[in-house]
Each structure stands twice: as C-alpha cells, then as structure tokens.
Amino acid sequence: MKLAALQATFHRVLRGDDAVEAGAAALGCDPRRLAIYRDFVRGHVQTALDKNFVVTRELLAPVWPALSDAYFRDVPPGHWELNAAAESFPAWLETQVGRHEGLLPFHVDLASFEWEEFAAYAHPAEMPAHPTAPAPNPTAAVLQLAHPVAGFVKAWNAGRREPPPAPLATPQLTFLFRHPRTGRVMYQVATDDLLFALKVAAEGLDPVAAAASIGQPAEAALRAMAFAADVGLIVVAPG
Amino acid sequence: MTDRWRALPDLGFGLGLRRQHFDEIFDRRAQVDFLEILTENFMAFGGRPRDVLRRAAAEFPLVLHGTALSIGSVDPLREDYVEAIAALVDEIRPRWFSDHLCFSSAFGVDYHDLVPLPFTEEAVEHVAARVRQLQARVDCPFLLENPSYYVRYAGAEMSEAEFLRAVVERADCGLLLDVNNVYVNARNHGYDARAFIDAVPHERVVQIHLAGHRDLGHVIIDTHGAAICDEVYDLYAHTIARTGPVATLLEWDHDVPPLDRLLEENARIRETAARARS
Numbered sequence: 140m141k142l143a144a145l146q147a148t149f150h151r152v153l154r155g156d157d158a159v160e161a162g163a164a165a166l167g168c169d170p171r172r173l174a175i176y177r178d179f180v181r182g183h184v185q186t187a188l189d190k191n192f193v194v195t196r197e198l199l200a201p202v203w204p205a206l207s208d209a210y211f212r213d214v215p216p217g218h219w220e221l222n223a224a225a226e227s228f229p230a231w232l233e234t235q236v237g238r239h240e241g242l243l244p245f246h247v248d249l250a251s252f253e254w255e256e257f258a259a260y261a262h263p264a265e266m267p268a269h270p271t272a273p274a275p276n277p278t279a280a281v282l283q284l285a286h287p288v289a290g291f292v293k294a295w296n297a298g299r300r301e302p303p304p305a306p307l308a309t310p311q312l313t314f315l316f317r318h319p320r321t322g323r324v325m326y327q328v329a330t331d332d333l334l335f336a337l338k339v340a341a342e343g344l345d346p347v348a349a350a351a352s353i354g355q356p357a358e359a360a361l362r363a364m365a366f367a368a369d370v371g372l373i374v375v376a377p378g
Numbered sequence: 379m380t381d382r383w384r385a386l387p388d389l390g391f392g393l394g395l396r397r398q399h400f401d402e403i404f405d406r407r408a409q410v411d412f413l414e415i416l417t418e419n420f421m422a423f424g425g426r427p428r429d430v431l432r433r434a435a436a437e438f439p440l441v442l443h444g445t446a447l448s449i450g451s452v453d454p455l456r457e458d459y460v461e462a463i464a465a466l467v468d469e470i471r472p473r474w475f476s477d478h479l480c481f482s483s484a485f486g487v488d489y490h491d492l493v494p495l496p497f498t499e500e501a502v503e504h505v506a507a508r509v510r511q512l513q514a515r516v517d518c519p520f521l522l523e524n525p526s527y528y529v530r531y532a533g534a535e536m537s538e539a540e541f542l543r544a545v546v547e548r549a550d551c552g553l554l555l556d557v558n559n560v561y562v563n564a565r566n567h568g569y570d571a572r573a574f575i576d577a578v579p580h581e582r583v584v585q586i587h588l589a590g591h592r593d594l595g596h597v598i599i600d601t602h603g604a605a606i607c608d609e610v611y612d613l614y615a616h617t618i619a620r621t622g623p624v625a626t627l628l629e630w631d632h633d634v635p636p637l638d639r640l641l642e643e644n645a646r647i648r649e650t651a652a653r654a655r656s
C-alpha cells in the first residue's frame with residue numbers, strides 16, 4: 140500500500156469513521172493492536188478536556204463521557220499542543236444545549252471561564268519588566284458572561300457546592316489574567332474602578348486628571364489604580 | 379559525513395525537565411548532567427514554564443525533544459511548527475533537537491500520538507527528503523528516534539533496523555536510540571533485541587533513551603511511567619559496549635515520582651554504563 144493510502148486508512152480508524160476490523164484488514168495488521176491507537180488518540184483529547192474543565196466536568200458527570208466522545212468526533216484537533224484541542228470546547232458545548240440532559244447555558248459560561256484560566260496561565264506575553272507608567276496586564280482576557288460564574292467558582296473553591304445560578308439581568312464582564320508578580324491565575328469581576336484603572340493604563344492618562352474629567356476626587360483615582368495594581372490587572376514599576 | 383555525529387558531545391546522564399520539579403531541579407545541579415526539554419510542553423507557553431526554561435538554559439546543557447513534528451506525514455511540513463522550533467532553538471541553544479520516526483498528524487489533524495510508518499522504500503525517501511528540508515531550516519543538529527509501535531503492516535520491504543538505518547543515512551541525521559523501545563518492540567513483534575542493536579549505525583547514535591513500560595500480557599505498552607526493568611538495563615549495557623559513551627536520558631512522563639527517585643534510577647544507569655565500558 141502506498142504511504143498516502145496507508146495514512147488515509149489509519150486516519151479513518153483514528154477518527155472513528157471506519158471500524159477497527161475494516162482498517163486492520165486493509166492495513167494487514169492485528170485489529171486488537173490497531174484499537175490501541177484508536178483508544179489512545181481519543182483518550183488524549185478526553186484527558187485534555189478533563190484537565191481543562193474540572194468543574195464543568197464534575198457538574199456534568201452523568202453526560203460527560205457522551206459529551207467528550209461527541210466533541211472528539213465533531214472537532215478534530217488541529218494543533219500540535221494538546222491543550223489547544225480543548226479550546227473549541229466551550230463554543231461547541233453551546234451547540235449541545237438541549238441535546239444532553241442537565242446541560243444548561245450556565246455550563247457553557249463556566250467552560251469558557253475554565254478555558255480562559257488555562258489560556259491566562261499559558262499566555263505567551265511577557266510582563267513588562269520595568270514599566271515607566273502603569274500598563275495593562277498583557278495576559279488579561281475579558282469574558283462577557285450571562286451568569287455569575289466568578290461568584291460560583293469562588294464558592295466552589297471554598298468548598299461550597301451551590302446550584303447552577305440563574306442568568307443575570309445584564310451580562311457580567313470578568314477579567315482573567317496571570318498575576319505579574321506571583322504568576323498565579325486571577326479573576327476579577329469588572330467594576331467601575333477596575334475599568335477606570337485599565338483605561339488609564341491602556342491610554343497612558345494621568346489618573347488624577349482622568350478622574351477630574353468625570354467628576355471624581357484624586358484620592359478615588361489613586362485608590363482605584365492601587366487596587367488594580369495590587370490584584371494584578373495593571374502592571375506598575377515594583378516598589 | 380558521520381564524523382559530524384561522532385563529534386557531538388557525550389552530555390552524561392540527564393533527566394526531563396518536569397513541572398513537578400521546577401523548584402527543586404536547580405538545587406540538584408550537581409547530580410543532573412543535562413536536561414531534556416519536551417518541545418510541545420514549553421514552546422507555546424509563557425509565564426512560569428518559560429521562566430524556568432530560560433533559567434535551565436543558563437544552568438544546564440539542554441536538548442530538545444518533540445513528538446509533533448510528524449516527519450513521516452503526507453501533509454507538508456508545518457511552517458508554523460518548524461518556525462516555532464527554529465525560534466526556540468535560537469533562544470535556548472540546545473545541543474541538538476529530536477523527534478520520532480513516525481507520523482503524528484495527517485490530513486490536518488493532530489493525533490498527539492506516534493503512528494508507525496511502513497518499512498518501505500517510498501517511506502524512506504519521503505522521510506529522508508523532509509529531514510533534509512528541516513535541517514536546512516533549523517540551525518541545530520537533528521536526531522530521529524526509533525519509536526515504540528504496536529502494529530506491523532503487510533507489505534514490508536525491509537526490516538525495522540534496515541528501515542531505520544536507511545532513513546538516517548539518506549537523511550544524514552543523528553540517531554536517538556531508545557533502548558526501551560527496542561526491547562518493547564522486540565517483545566511485541568517477536569524479534570531479537572540484541573541483533574537489532576547490533577544492526578543500527580552506531581556511529582550516528584548521539585543520545586539514548588531509557589524508560590519503563592507496562593506488560594499487559596498480550597502486549598507491552600511503552601508508558602514512561604515506571605522503573606527501568608533489568609532486561610532493559612542489560613540491553614543498555616549491550617548498547618554502550620558497541621557505541622561507547624553516549625548521552626543517556628531517563629524518560630519518566632507519567633506518575634512522575636519525586637526527584638530523589640529519578641536520581642536514584644539515574645545513578646543505576648550511570649553505574650551500568652561504567653560497567654559496560656570497562
């Protein structure tokens with residue numbers, strides 16, 4: 140068999156398009172051994188899902204094997220880094236709402252949040268080492284979530300198991316980023332103070348003048364900047 | 379052209395750089411001769427992994443080892459992947475980089491696993507041409523590793539050892555000889571492991587891998603998650619007696635034990651190599 144035909148045959152088995160027996164007959168190999176590859180390849184993607192969506196997986200435990208099988212079939216991994224195979228999962232999960240018992244729009248938001256936690260951890264951006272002025276944290280992502288996921292995750296991490304929350308009246312903006320000093324992944328629900336600090340940092344404004352222009356006192360501006368720097372959403376010179 | 383491969387240094391006895399040991403590894407500098415970096419575990423990452431990698435590059439000799447090059451795939455070599463390797467090589471200056479004689483992606487899909495190639499003339503030519511293409515792009519010596527594999531295809535035109543030799547000679551690359559893989563393959567496919575070791579081009583062996591495996595009875599799985607067994611130690615001694623001293627790395631990727639346990643295993647590797655040479 141030519142190399143291209145061999146790889147196409149193997150590929151169809153790995154993707155679940157052909158049965159192992161059919162593939163093994165065409166390749167002239169032992170079906171039981173061929174099945175090892177089929178199971179490993181699917182298992183790698185499922186491990187990536189399990190690792191990146193720890194809370195979502197636990198909440199959806201009864202349907203998780205079916206979800207993870209269907210995701211593997213629907214979304215072939217197209218990147219050499221294994222975690223990247225999990226990136227499309229939240230968007231795909233959204234298409235599954237109504238098709239799996241217990242799967243709610245809340246779980247889609249939760250999965251988006253969990254993916255962004257990994258993305259912030261792995262983000263290739265370098266922190267500015269000696270910023271001369273406050274700068275936005277280059278690893279920060281902002282999620283617009285219809286459910287109060289940050290509060291749910293906070294309770295979860297504290298050991299409290301709460302029921303899936305109802306949607307909010309207005310979507311919540313949530314920042315996820317790697318802390319410039321500790322390297323830990325952090326999240327913050329957007330507040331007026333954080334948005335102000337981010338705007339000042341992104342546009343290189345003078346915080347006191349920027350506060351004055353919206354009728355706020357200087358102390359409030361400085362307090363907002365200090366808080367944003369402390370949580371790590373903006374990066375300032377050390378000391 | 380084989381002098382080039384003989385001239386690469388014997389780096390001694392190394393370990394893989396694992397997340398579990400990020401803090402500790404730098405305190406054990408004296409006990410670890412070199413570090414192997416799993417390319418895909420660092421290449422796309424910033425933050426802590428990147429910081430640790432930079433420090434490792436400053437304090438240890440490094441070698442890069444990948445699983446996603448897919449040198450045998452019928453897809454074109456992936457530009458983004460090769461470019462990322464070239465950039466990483468530029469940054470951390472490893473002594474060499476390596477990947478497996480297999481395909482790990484095809485038709486635009488990644489398997490994150492190593493699928494064997496058929497032992498045919500067409501495959502030899504295909505891989506050799508791609509290795510030459512790669513070596514023209516990345517300014518660093520390149521080694522191919524003999525992978526473990528579980529299926530043998532009908533229609534082989536040569537033995538596995540002949541296939542391996544033909545590829546590395548025609549590509550003019552180095553050989554990363556995984557002794558555990560030779561043992562696992564010999565058991566799974568019923569051939570003589572020592573005869574295989576005798577048949578590979580010793581002058582191209584730049585690095586050796588040793589690892590543990592799992593015997594399921596009907597098949598042995600190359601898990602990298604256990605101690606090296608006595609038979610693999612014997613095969614390693616047999617290898618070193620033929621190749622002379624070669625940089626040797628303990629691969630332990632699953633159920634990674636504490637660093638002390640790895641150093642203990644590495645001490646046994648060191649002793650085995652010393653005995654084989656005397």
Ligand SMILES: [Fe+2]
Pocket residue numbers: 523556559587629
């Ligand atoms: Fe290996």
